[in-house]
Amino acid sequence: MAAVIATELLAACQRARHEERSPLLALAGGNTPLPAYRALAANLGDMALTVIPSDERCVPHDDPACNFDALRRFFADARGVRCLPLTTADGIAPDSLKLARDTLATLPMFDATVLGMGADGHFASLFPGSAGLAGGLDPRTEDDAIALMPAHLPAEAPYERITLTLPRLLRSRHVMLVISGEAKRDVLESAMTREADPIRCPVAALLRAAPALSVHWSP
Numbered sequence: 001m002a003a004v005i006a007t008e009l010l011a012a013c014q015r016a017r018h019e020e021r022s023p024l025l026a027l028a029g030g031n032t033p034l035p036a037y038r039a040l041a042a043n044l045g046d047m048a049l050t051v052i053p054s055d056e057r058c059v060p061h062d063d064p065a066c067n068f069d070a071l072r073r074f075f076a077d078a079r080g081v082r083c084l085p086l087t088t089a090d091g092i093a094p095d096s097l098k099l100a101r102d103t104l105a106t107l108p109m110f111d112a113t114v115l116g117m118g119a120d121g122h123f124a125s126l127f128p129g130s131a132g133l134a135g136g137l138d139p140r141t142e143d144d145a146i147a148l149m150p151a152h153l154p155a156e157a158p159y160e161r162i163t164l165t166l167p168r169l170l171r172s173r174h175v176m177l178v179i180s181g182e183a184k185r186d187v188l189e190s191a192m193t194r195e196a197d198p199i200r201c202p203v204a205a206l207l208r209a210a211p212a213l214s215v216h217w218s219p
Contacts, residue, residue: 027052
């Protein structure tokens with residue numbers, strides 16, 4: 001799966017270069033897509049491009065839980081890659097939200113967006129049942145990013161988040177959803193039904209808003 005995703009990302013970057021644009025990617029953190037980023041970095045040569053996390057934990061940049069730092073490390077040997085943070089160096093939420101919105105306001109449409117999905121149906125940091133979730137999923141929102149505290153804090157990452165909103169994530173020429181495991185496949189199939197409630201299973205909103213979504217699954 002990693003090779004397929006890396007190939008699609010590289011193709012998106014090459015299309016941008018062919019159209020005389022600087023490639024721009026929004027990339028999820030988490031364990032599932034990271035091998036794809038490693039494969040992409042190995043094939044970029046000196047291509048200039050920009051990457052930004054799809055969401056971030058409100059932690060300092062040197063914290064192991066920081067998505068920005070993970071991306072920075074994965075692309076460290078790709079000399080042309082510029083990594084942009086969604087948070088301030090200290091990870092303070094209010095300042096980070098301002099930084100994220102100011103940064104995103106300067107960026108054009110993404111050439112590709114990679115999203116993961118949790119077993120609870122969240123994507124980016126749009127967690128089920130959380131205050132602010134409805135606004136983050138609202139197709140009419142003018143906010144590119146919001147601050148959100150997950151209603152049920154994940155034990156492995158109990159932090160407030162900065163996340164791109166659904167409309168900003170979908171301002172992309174190509175959107176990929178990357179999942180692994182039978183349990184997550186079951187969640188995804190349930191989210192595809194008409195009865196699925198996006199407040200309880202946010203990925204349902206993504207599926208409805210992005211019918212051309214490219215889904216990558218591995219056991």
